[in-house]
Amino acid sequence: MTLRGRRRKATSPTLHDKVVRRSSRAKWRRRSCWGCIAIPILALVFFGMVHVANVIMSLVPMIWDNAVDTDIFLPNWGKPNAPGEGLSSYPTDFTRDVQPIPCHSHNDYWRRIPLYLALHYGCTGVEADVWLFDDDLFVGHNTASLTLNRTLRSLYVDPLVQILDQANPPTAFTSTDLTLSNSTLNGVFDEDPTQTLVLLIDFKNAGDALWPVVYSQLSALRSKNYLSWTDGSTFYPGPITVVATGNAPFDLLTSNTTYRDIFFDAPLAAMYEEPRRNSGQGETGIVPGSSFDATNSYYASANFRAAIGFVWGNRLSHRQIELIRGMVAGARRRGLVARFWGTPSWPIGVRNHVWRVLVREGAGMLSVDDLEGASRGNWGRRKHWGWL
Numbered sequence: 350m351t352l353r354g355r356r357r358k359a360t361s362p363t364l365h366d367k368v369v370r371r372s373s374r375a376k377w378r379r380r381s382c383w384g385c386i387a388i389p390i391l392a393l394v395f396f397g398m399v400h401v402a403n404v405i406m407s408l409v410p411m412i413w414d415n416a417v418d419t420d421i422f423l424p425n426w427g428k429p430n431a432p433g434e435g436l437s438s439y440p441t442d443f444t445r446d447v448q449p450i451p452c453h454s455h456n457d458y459w460r461r462i463p464l465y466l467a468l469h470y471g472c473t474g475v476e477a478d479v480w481l482f483d484d485d486l487f488v489g490h491n492t493a494s495l496t497l498n499r500t501l502r503s504l505y506v507d508p509l510v511q512i513l514d515q516a517n518p519p520t521a522f523t524s525t526d527l528t529l530s531n532s533t534l535n536g537v538f539d540e541d542p543t544q545t546l547v548l549l550i551d552f553k554n555a556g557d558a559l560w561p562v563v564y565s566q567l568s569a570l571r572s573k574n575y576l577s578w579t580d581g582s583t584f585y586p587g588p589i590t591v592v593a594t595g596n597a598p599f600d601l602l603t604s605n606t607t608y609r610d611i612f613f614d615a616p617l618a619a620m621y622e623e624p625r626r627n628s629g630q631g632e633t634g635i636v637p638g639s640s641f642d643a644t645n646s647y648y649a650s651a652n653f654r655a656a657i658g659f660v661w662g663n664r665l666s667h668r669q670i671e672l673i674r675g676m677v678a679g680a681r682r683r684g685l686v687a688r689f690w691g692t693p694s695w696p697i698g699v700r701n702h703v704w705r706v707l708v709r710e711g712a713g714m715l716s717v718d719d720l721e722g723a724s725r726g727n728w729g730r731r732k733h734w735g736w737l
């Protein structure tokens with residue numbers, strides 16, 4: 350017997366009764382289903398709208414930031430009687446409320462306002478590519494981009510001296526004892542005066558010829574004790590830490606054993622160490638031949654693509670994260686700051702994912718082209734409520 354047949358048997362009375370009863374039952378069933386579907390849907394719609402509103406609210410500061418930073422920040426830079434002209438009349442408070450962030454302004458001299466824009470976004474590292482011609486150091490990515498006015502001194506050394514002179518009025522600094530300098534001198538960031546700014550100088554042509562010129566051009570910073578330095582055993586942090594990369598000669602850099610204020614950009618990829626899985630493993634004496642440490646180097650850097658590889662899909666693989674971890678461990682054990690350059694810049698989701706992993710794994714410096722993007726990073730903090 351079919352199901353329908355059985356049901357028909359159970360309900361006996363007239364056809365009319367049956368129809369009425371069946372239709373009212375169906376109506377009731379339909380109405381109750383309306384309730385059980387509509388209420389969750391309405392709830393979902395409500396929370397969805399709240400979520401969308403939340404996301405939109407979290408986007409507003411970005412839009413606001415963009416407008417402020419690209420249009421309003423020092424709009425007359427370089428014009429007569431404006432900041433940039435002689436670099437003498439910039440606002441004294443351009444780093445007020447700026448939180449220093451571990452970002453390295455890659456090819457900084459390409460920006461509309463070299464140095465100042467990076468500081469404005471809180472970047473604690475800037476990069477200058479220098480070329481030696483006629484005993485002066487010109488700043489640019491290649492020889493075609495060099496101009497007579499854009500030198501290491503005019504773009505970086507002189508402005509930094511001015512900024513630091515303002516941050517350290519004569520009354521606050523009277524000691525000539527170098528070892529006291531780290532305790533008494535303010536850095537470039539109002540919010541964190543102890544934060545050092547790394548000036549990465551990329552030696553573009555003959556390193557041996559560049560060395561003495563770079564050394565002497567830093568004298569304006571050196572003579573005021575603005576440079577981090579080492580006596581061969583202790584690192585004394587200062588407002589500016591100069592790091593040499595590119596064709597910088599390691600042998601010349603280390604030739605003076607009692608005073609160094611230019612530090613090497615050590616090769617990070619070679620520092621990979623197997624992450625320690627068995628903590629009971631003895632370590633005594635296991636030190637892979639290390640000649641790079643805080644007395645001669647500051648950064649340990651690697652090309653991300655060459656050292657870690659291409660990011661397939663949109664996430665780093667387990668193996669890639671392990672590579673990062675091992676290299677960062679090797680750099681840290683030597684007292685160096687790990688830095689990966691050439692990290693993927695697009696898609697944004699991949700870029701941010703890589704940045705997040707690098708920060709999480711302890712890479713000390715993000716090398717960035719997009720200062721705004723980096724300064725917007727919340728580095729682990731959620732911009733809107735986590736439960737929505």
Ligand SMILES: *[C@@H]1O[C@H](CO)[C@@H](O)[C@H](O)[C@H]1NC(C)=O
Pocket residue numbers: 496498
């Ligand atoms: C270089 O600076 C001088 C003096 O400030 C100025 O007259 C000249 O126009 C500048 N040259 C360029 C290419 O900006």
Ligand SMILES: *[C@@H]1O[C@H](CO)[C@@H](O)[C@H](O)[C@H]1NC(C)=O
Pocket residue numbers: 528529530531532583584585586
């Ligand atoms: C300067 O820094 C070094 C290294 O951090 C530290 O050992 C030294 O005590 C500091 N000097 C002063 C005067 O604080």
Ligand SMILES: *[C@@H]1O[C@H](CO)[C@@H](O)[C@H](O)[C@H]1NC(C)=O
Pocket residue numbers: 604605606607608
């Ligand atoms: C090292 O540098 C210091 C400071 O410039 C200088 O006084 C000293 O003579 C140099 N030592 C050598 C061996 O060049």
